[in-house]
Amino acid sequence: MQLDISENLVQKNHSTSTLADSAKQELRFRCPCCQKLYSTTADAFEEAHASDSDLSLPEFDCQSCFKSFVLTKKTNEFGLLETQVNNHVFSECPKCTKLMPLNHEECPSCGVFIEKYQQVAQAENPMLFELNKLWKNVLENFNQDARHQEFLNLCQRKMALNLAFQKYDELRKTMNYDATCEKYLNQIETRLEQQFINQRAIEQKAKAEPKKKMTQKVFAWVSLFGFALLIFNKVRPTFPNVNGLIVAITVLAFSLWLVSSQNKNNIKL
Numbered sequence: 246m247q248l249d250i251s252e253n254l255v256q257k258n259h260s261t262s263t264l265a266d267s268a269k270q271e272l273r274f275r276c277p278c279c280q281k282l283y284s285t286t287a288d289a290f291e292e293a294h295a296s297d298s299d300l301s302l303p304e305f306d307c308q309s310c311f312k313s314f315v316l317t318k319k320t321n322e323f324g325l326l327e328t329q330v331n332n333h334v335f336s337e338c339p340k341c342t343k344l345m346p347l348n349h350e351e352c353p354s355c356g357v358f359i360e361k362y363q364q365v366a367q368a369e370n371p372m373l374f375e376l377n378k379l380w381k382n383v384l385e386n387f388n389q390d391a392r393h394q395e396f397l398n399l400c401q402r403k404m405a406l407n408l409a410f411q412k413y414d415e416l417r418k419t420m421n422y423d424a425t426c427e428k429y430l431n432q433i434e435t436r437l438e439q440q441f442i443n444q445r446a447i448e449q450k451a452k453a454e455p456k457k458k459m460t461q462k463v464f465a466w467v468s469l470f471g472f473a474l475l476i477f478n479k480v481r482p483t484f485p486n487v488n489g490l491i492v493a494i495t496v497l498a499f500s501l502w503l504v505s506s507q508n509k510n511n512i513k514l
Contacts, residue, residue, distance in 0.1 A: 270286055270287045271284050271285075271286065271287075272284060272285050272286065272287055272289065272316070272326055273324070273325050273326070274316055274325050274326040274327070274328050275325060275328065276305075276307040276309065276310065276312065276314060276328065277312075277314050277328045277329055277330050278307065278310050278312040278314070278330065278419065279307060279309050279310040279312070281307060281308070281309040281310070283305065285303070285305075285316075289303040289316065290302070290303060290316075290318070302315040302316060302317060303315065303316045304316075305328075306346075310419075311343065311344070311345060311353045311354055312330065312344070312419070313330075313346065314328045314329060314330050315328065315329055316328055317329060336349075336381050336384050336385070337377070337380060337381065337384060337412070338352040338354060338355060338357065338359070339359065339362055339363055339366060339374075339377050340352065340355055340357045340362050341354050341355040341357070342412075342415065343355070344416075344419055372403055372405075375399070376396075376399060376400065376403065376405060376408065379392075379395060379396045379399055380396060380412055382395075382396070383396050384416075387425070393429055396409065397409055397429070397432060397433065397436065401436050401440065404440075406433055406436055406437050406440065407437075409433055410430060410433045410434075410437075413426045413429050413430050413433065414426070414430065417430070460505065461502055461505050461506065464498045464499070464501045464502035464505065465498075465502045467494065467495070467498035468495050468498040468499035468502060471491050471492075471494055471495025471498060471499075472495055474491055474495075475491055475492065475495065
């Protein structure tokens with residue numbers, strides 16, 4: 246009986262040991278972007294080491310946020326392996342604006358075929374197509390400041406700085422490019438402030454323009470009326486004592502009209 250019991254204990258211990266070994270072979274980790282929990286086997290590092298990867302670390306694509314990341318051998322305080330965002334180059338889907346791996350023909354988020362969508366977008370909205378094309382160039386050459394400035398300059402000319410702010414803000418949230426994105430977000434805010442000041446000056450000028458035109462008309466009519474009154478008083482003297490006053494008012498009104506007209510022409514130039 247005791248042997249039977251011992252054999253049963255050995256079998257039970259052996260079964261428990263097998264489960265423990267299986268649990269040890271399972272690697273658990275989270276996506277560094279959306280924190281979705283994943284698991285894989287321990288031979289993932291062996292497969293990565295046998296591949297042509299320079300890092301020799303297993304690489305994964307998150308099925309939730311579609312971000313690429315690598316698995317390290319470090320363990321955090323919760324017993325999960327640490328992960329880090331892979332430094333792959335991403336592009337942006339022209340339809341849903343979600344980030345996706347570079348040179349993918351189909352967006353993993355919305356399923357649109359990039360080339361066909363771009364052809365339709367170019368025909369329907371050439372300006373937006375041009376902006377998205379420059380933004381793709383920014384993502385492909387993210388460390389080149391000239392690409393960013395080219396994109397921002399075009400956005401400013403097209404009055405689309407709000408679109409640029411949205412793209413950099415989304416990139417900062419999804420890719421953790423805090424310092425770089427913050428730099429260009431500050432530049433966009435500065436450009437927006439200057440654009441607002443210029444637009445306000447134009448609006449104020451537009452509001453003042455009718456008043457200025459009205460004043461010019463008043464000067465013109467006063468001078469014409471003065472000339473007519475002088476001619477009438479010359480042909481048929483009616484107010485001979487006020488000829489000097491009429492001449493002074495007429496000359497003053499004509500001079501003011503002439504000066505205001507010249508200022509308007511200078512502003513247009």
